[in-house]
Amino acid sequence: MVQLILFNVLNGLIIGAFYALMALGLSLILNLSGVINFAHGGFLAIGAYLAYTLIPYVGFWGALLAAPFLTAFIGILVERVLIRRLYGRDPLYSLLLTFGLAFMIEDGTRFIWGADSLPYQIPGWLQNTLSSQLFFLTGYRVFMVVLVAVAVLGLFLILTRTRLGLRIRAGTLDLETLSVLGVNVRILRNLNFGLGIYMAGLAGVLAAGMLGLQPTIGDSLIMPSFVAIIVGGLGSLPGTLVGGLLIGVASGVTTVFLPSASEAVMYVLMAVVLLIRPRGLLGEEGRF
Amino acid sequence: MDLVSRRRAGDAAIWLLLVSAPYWLTHVGGYVELGTRVLILALAAMALNFLLGFTGVLSFGHAAYFGLGAYGVAMTIKYLIASTPLAILVGVAAGTAAAAVVGPLIARLRGVYFAMCTIAFGQVFYYIAFQWRSVTRGDDGLTAWHRMPLDFGFAELDILNNNKAFYYMVLVVFAAAVAAMAFLLRSPFGRTLLAIRENERRARFLGIPVDRHIWLSWVISCFFVSIAGALYALMNDFVDPRALRWDQSGNFVIMAVLGGMRSFWGPLIGAAIFLVLEDYISSHTDNWMSFVGLFFVLVVLFFPRGILGIIGRRAVS
Numbered sequence: 001m002v003q004l005i006l007f008n009v010l011n012g013l014i015i016g017a018f019y020a021l022m023a024l025g026l027s028l029i030l031n032l033s034g035v036i037n038f039a040h041g042g043f044l045a046i047g048a049y050l051a052y053t054l055i056p057y058v059g060f061w062g063a064l065l066a067a068p069f070l071t072a073f074i075g076i077l078v079e080r081v082l083i084r085r086l087y088g089r090d091p092l093y094s095l096l097l098t099f100g101l102a103f104m105i106e107d108g109t110r111f112i113w114g115a116d117s118l119p120y121q122i123p124g125w126l127q128n129t130l131s132s133q134l135f136f137l138t139g140y141r142v143f144m145v146v147l148v149a150v151a152v153l154g155l156f157l158i159l160t161r162t163r164l165g166l167r168i169r170a171g172t173l174d175l176e177t178l179s180v181l182g183v184n185v186r187i188l189r190n191l192n193f194g195l196g197i198y199m200a201g202l203a204g205v206l207a208a209g210m211l212g213l214q215p216t217i218g219d220s221l222i223m224p225s226f227v228a229i230i231v232g233g234l235g236s237l238p239g240t241l242v243g244g245l246l247i248g249v250a251s252g253v254t255t256v257f258l259p260s261a262s263e264a265v266m267y268v269l270m271a272v273v274l275l276i277r278p279r280g281l282l283g284e285e286g287r288f
Numbered sequence: 289m290d291l292v293s294r295r296r297a298g299d300a301a302i303w304l305l306l307v308s309a310p311y312w313l314t315h316v317g318g319y320v321e322l323g324t325r326v327l328i329l330a331l332a333a334m335a336l337n338f339l340l341g342f343t344g345v346l347s348f349g350h351a352a353y354f355g356l357g358a359y360g361v362a363m364t365i366k367y368l369i370a371s372t373p374l375a376i377l378v379g380v381a382a383g384t385a386a387a388a389v390v391g392p393l394i395a396r397l398r399g400v401y402f403a404m405c406t407i408a409f410g411q412v413f414y415y416i417a418f419q420w421r422s423v424t425r426g427d428d429g430l431t432a433w434h435r436m437p438l439d440f441g442f443a444e445l446d447i448l449n450n451n452k453a454f455y456y457m458v459l460v461v462f463a464a465a466v467a468a469m470a471f472l473l474r475s476p477f478g479r480t481l482l483a484i485r486e487n488e489r490r491a492r493f494l495g496i497p498v499d500r501h502i503w504l505s506w507v508i509s510c511f512f513v514s515i516a517g518a519l520y521a522l523m524n525d526f527v528d529p530r531a532l533r534w535d536q537s538g539n540f541v542i543m544a545v546l547g548g549m550r551s552f553w554g555p556l557i558g559a560a561i562f563l564v565l566e567d568y569i570s571s572h573t574d575n576w577m578s579f580v581g582l583f584f585v586l587v588v589l590f591f592p593r594g595i596l597g598i599i600g601r602r603a604v605s
Contacts, residue, residue, distance in 0.1 A: 030400065036403065036404060082585065085589065089592070090346075091346065091399055091400045091403065092340075092346050092403075092545070093588045093592055095346070095348065095400075095403060096541060096542060096545065096584055096588050097585055097588045099535075099542075099581075100581040100582065100584025100585040100588070101585065102581070103535075103580050103584070104578050104585075107575055107577035108578065111575065111578075223407075223408060223534075226404050226407060226408045227408050229404065230401075230405060234400075234401055234404075260420075263419065264412065264415060264416070264419075267411070267415075270405075270408060271393055271409075274393045274394070274397075275393060278396050278397065
C-alpha cells in the first residue's frame with residue numbers, strides 16, 4: 001500500500017512537473033502579451049517529433065539540446081508572422097488564431113510523421129530501476145524530475161538575473177511605460193514568446209519518452225496546464241509552478257483511491273479555488 | 289430605404305429563405321439534412337453570440353452545455369421514455385442547470401481569465417462523458433436509439449423518416465428561440481447587457497449589478513445552446529463526447545465571428561458558410577483539420593469584423 005501511494009505520488013509529481021513546464025510557458029506569453037496560446041500543445045508535439053527525427057543523427061542528448069531550440073525558433077517565426085498582428089486587439093482574436101494553429105499543427109505532424117505511435121529511444125541506462133524495493137523508480141523518471149527542476153530554476157534565474165528577464169517582468173507590470181523608456185517592446189515580446197515555446201519544446205522532448213509519441217501528445221497536457229494557471233493565479237509564475245505540481249500530485253493521489261476521478265479532481269480543485277479565492281493561490285488582487 | 293425598413297426587408301428575406309429551404313436546397317447541390325444542420329448550429333452560434341456579441345463576454349466553453357443538451361436527449365430516449373418533446377425538455381434542463389451552477393464561479397472574472405475558466409470547466413463535462421463508460425458508453429457514444437415521431441393526439445408528424453418534416457420541426461424550435469432572444473435583447477434587460485458591453489465601469493456606477501447580469505446572460509445563452517444541442521442529438525440519432533469537446537466551442541465562436549458578432553443574424557450566415565465549406569472540403573480531402581485551422585487563421589486576419597460587420601459599415605458610411 002505504501003509502495004502504491006509512493007508510486008502514484010511520484011507519478012503525480014512527474015506529470016505535475018510537465019503541467020508546470022507547459023503552464024510556465026503559457027503563463028509567460030499570457031502575462032506579457034495577453035495571448036492564450038492554444039497551440040502550446042501543438043508546439044510540444046513539434047518538440048517531441050523534432051527530437052525523434054534528430055535522435056538517429058545526434059543521439060538523445062544532442063536532441064535534448066537542439067529540439068527545444070528549434071521549436072522555439074519556429075515559435076518566434078509564428079509570432080513574427082501571425083500573432084504579432086493581434087496585440088492590442090480583443091483577446092478573442094488571438095485565441096481563435098492559436099486555436100486554428102493548434103489544428104494545423106496537429107494535422108501537419110500527422111501528415112509528416114503519420115498518425116501511429118512511434119518508437120522513441122531513450123538511453124538504456126536511464127531505463128534501469130534504481131532500487132529493487134521501489135521498482136517504479138526508474139532512472140528516466142528521476143532524470144525527468146531533475147531536468148524539469150533545472151529548467152524551472154534556469155527560467156527563474158533568467159527572469160531575476162538578466163536584463164531580458166528584468167524587462168519581461170517590467171513589461172508584465174506596465175508595457176507602455178517600458179516602451180516609453182526606450183525598450184523595443186516588439187522584440188521583447190518576440191523573445192518572450194520564444195522562451196515560452198522553448199519550455200513547451202523541452203516538455204515535448206521529455207514527455208515523448210513517457211507518454212508515447214503521437215500527434216495528439218499535447219492534448220492531454222494542455223487543459224491541465226490551463227487549470228494549473230488558474231489554480232496558481234494569473235500573472236504569477238511561482239503560482240503557476242505551485243499550481244502545476246499541486247494538481248499533478250492531487251490527481252496522482254486520487255488515482256490510488258478512485259482511479260476514474262483522477263482527471264476530475266483537478267477541476268474540483270479549480271472550482272474550490274475560484275470559489276474561495278477567485279484570483280488564484282498566488283495571484284495578485286485586481287489584475288484580472 | 290431607411291434603416292428600419294431595410295432591416296425589416298432583411299428579416300423577411302431570411303425567413304423566406306429558411307421556410308422554403310427544403311425546396312431549393314436540392315436544386316443548388318445541397319440536401320435537406322445540410323439545411324437542418326445549418327439551422328441547429330446557427331442556433332448554437334446565435335446563443336453564444338448573445339453572450340459574446342451582446343454582453344461582451346468571451347466564452348470558449350459553450351460546447352459543454354450543447355453536449356449536455358444532446359446527452360440529455362439521448363439518455364432520456366434510450367433509458368427512460370421514448371418521447372421527443374420530453375427528451376428535449378430533459379436535455380435543456382440538464383444544460384441550463386449545469387450552466388447555472390458553473391455561472392457563479394466565473395461571473396466575477398473578465399476577459400482572458402473568463403475565457404480560460406469556461407474552457408477548463410467545459411472540459412469537465414467532456415471527461416465525465418468520456419470516463420463514465422457504463423452510462424455514456426464513453427468514446428463509442430450513445431447509439432441504438434432514435435428520435436420519436438411527434439404525436440399531437442389528433443395527428444402524427446413523422447420526423448423520423450420524413451426529413452422535410454424534421455427540418456420544419458427544427459425550424460419551428462429555431463424560430464421560437466430566435467424570437468425569444470430578439471425579445472430579450474430589445475427589453476430593458478437586453479439594453480442593460482449592451483451597456484455592460486460598451487462600458488462596464490460606467491454601468492457599475494449607474495448601479496447595475498454587473499456580475500448578476502453577466503451570470504444571467506450566461507445562463508440564458510447556455511439555455512439556448514442546450515436547445516441546439518438537444519436538436520443536434522435528434523438529428524444524428526447519436527451522440528458522442530466530441531459534441532462537448534473544446535473544438536466544438538471553437539467552431540461556435542468562429543461561426544459568430546465570421547458572420548459578424550455585432551449583428552443579430554451574423555452567426556446564421558457564419559454557420560451556413562462554415563458548414564457548406566465543411567461539407568464540400570471533407571468530401572474531397574482527409575486533411576479537413578488543416579483546412580479548418582487555416583480557415584480560422586484567415587478569418588481572424590482578414591474578416592475580424594465578420595461579413596455582416598463589413599456590409600453594415602458600408603451601409604452606414
